[in-house]
Amino acid sequence: MRVAHEVGPLELADYQRAVRLLLRHPLITAAYPDRSALPLVRRWATQLRADLFETLGYRLLTTGDTARLLRVQDELDATRPALTRTDRPFDRRRYAYLMLTLAALGRAGTQIALGELADAVAADATRIDGLGMDTERKPDRDAFVDAVAWLERRGALALADGSAVDWVNNPDRAEALYDIDREIVGAIYRPSRVLQHMRSVTALLEGDSSLAQGRETTRRTAARKARRLVLEQPVVYFADVAESLRGQLRSPALAEDLERLTGLGVERRAEGVAIIDISGRLSDVRFPGGGTVAQAALLLAARIAVYCGPNNRVSRPALLPVPTAAERLAEAAARIDSALPYRTVLEELAGDVPASGAEQIEPATYPFLPDAWLRRAMKELVGQYGAAFGAQWRADPDRLLGQAVALLAGLRLVATVEGGVLALPLLARYRGVTAEVKSRTQPTLFEDA
Template sequence: MSTRPGSTAPVPGGVDAESYRRALRTLLLHRVVTPAFPDRTALVAIRRWTSELRDDLHELFGYRLEVTETCARVWGVRDRPAPAVPATTSTDRPFDRRRYAYLALALAALGRGADQITLTELAASVVADTAHTSAVALDVDRAADRDAFVDAATWLVTRGALRLADGDASGWAADPAAGEALYDVDRAVVAALFRPDTVLDSPEAVARLLSATAPAPDENAAQRSRRLRRALVEQPVVYAAELGDADRLLLARPATAAAVAEPLGLVVEHRREGIALVDPAGRFSDVRFPATGTIAQVSLLLAGEIAEYAAPCDRGEDPPFVARPWLDDTVAALTRRYGRTFAARWRSDVPGLADAALDMLDRLGLIAHTDGGVLALPLLARFRGVTVAVRTLDGAELFAGPEPPTGPDSPTDPEPGPVATEEENT
């Protein structure tokens, strides 16, 4: 038997403990869980542990859990402005501004519509709403608009807000006069996906949102502990230099990180500069890294190059500055060396590839954007041992490492190419 976090109530060990751990991880990772998302077993496990999960999420993090027949939703607490992981298409391309607009307008239409809707009807509702603004438009006669709209609808299907009852969205995207798709609407999921507590309809509303992220002046010890535990699960690394004196003292206590790491099955990496919670299995993260795909591979290679260039970042000194021209030159050099294996869109857009790789490293807490370049942060030092193995075409020589990139972001030509791997610098 073991003790549940934040409670004196025991939870059985073995299979039951692992079931609880998976349910807690799933809620923290996805925040919205439905019968279809992220898989068909997740909601069943969460419903089994609803009472325990509700208590522990509140006690550990101050989060609120709502569970209905078809949906579980975690309502979090916003402690600081932070870039969100973007919504992506079925081919893992980040949503652009147009797709986000279509998604928001589709959710609004579904919230006031019937229990069934066709793709044509949903598109018509979005078209009508876009007529009230010049900022976005949906023209169903334009293939690019239809593709973007189907990406938004598919995102909703993946999460269970829409369930395909008949037809095919790809047929509608190809020719709306000949193709059609009919969907059942799950209103509980629609409401859970988008129910903001703040409407950003004015500069004053944005100012209120930003000011609300500051710690309350009368914050008590329990609230402070919850805020630090939230940081440990929401941020790739919590740097001591970014904290006040009281927070640094609390973070230094082993119990602070252990209270989070133990129920989630994570390993505490406690160094002079701060704390990171590491998942040896690599599953408890909304951004897999290292990973396959052009951007992830270039990000890992670039991380190794920056770590070598900015060696003092792991010796307790201030984060070194790395100028943007050096970064651009380095990505260009990587492209010249390995570009034959990159996705075609990135081979022809090296500046865009540099931007995408740096954005990924920033989200991971390895660097921080600043004027004229980036700051190399201490966590970057663990990627100094990045190595590259090259696979040969005839298969005569196969170096250890992950498989080359596959899928929509992979190269279309069968050239040998780099397999970037992490070799931790301890």
């Protein structure tokens, strides 16, 4: 297989930019993420459709005003949440309001008032145990408008008159009117399974059907999954996947295909494979990056790497097993499944929960850093580099530690376990990192982090 086989050398960078746009933004509209994105994707739509399906198993659907990439899910991933108007991750209430808002818009005409939309969502929300929505409560109005703003940014709604902010602050005296783009509304929600046909969230994931496939089909399926894992995860550790995938991950063809597809380098080491994207052209999180949390995380990573490195002969950390991918999936699925509305499942249409058929993987062991060690290290870092940190972080090093560890865990540099973290192999990349401290002369430096 040759990726982008009909793309000339002079146009390859332009094609790769279209690939990265789609992978980073599975829904592209005339205005989202910017006005140049849709024309670029439409120009390369035929080649994109062929390459993304052949290499990854993804399907690209294009219309006059949208391009929608339908991904295949291999894992439950919570690292790329929807964001509010203030760039905070959606909570469960906001996700629920977003789904109910989409449902209400599907029943609406070409325009709708914000108050009317809120009443429709509230009527549906009150029928859901534990949810509800009271437009008299400002927290509920804030959560609802965050869902509306998420749709507005993607072009599903366009403000025709009024102000949503004014409505949030005083719904009795303010209103907002929105135009509805039904094509975009329909493109946003494209589930692979209907909720009423599912007994478990794992039904949304790509199952292991190798027993029903021939040898060539099995090989192609494994190759697609290996490419997806490398693209969708910060790093894929060989110890974390079944033996059937390790050969695909080590294959030179995988690196060649992904490098030609994305324009980014693929790094293979003894422990695993990762796409290197220092420029942030594909990744949704840049690391190293700006802001207090990212800088503190980098300094903490460097300190952990030194402590776990070969030159530390004073106090070697204990080695503990890291949860395998199957164990992480089982834990996450159990939490989600406990909240599924089983009363609405149509038993005659619900398929069985797919058996994973996964090979048993012996868990790898990695250096363990207890919470006490992490707290001590962060306090030392704040004392040493605090001149470059925001006052709010200097006053609360435990909160800074929590944010920094969450960032490192999301990048698969550490794994959080009870009582501390495990240092994963990619962390060694940051051994020896140095920092230049610049004293804060502006009270707003890093405050937005």
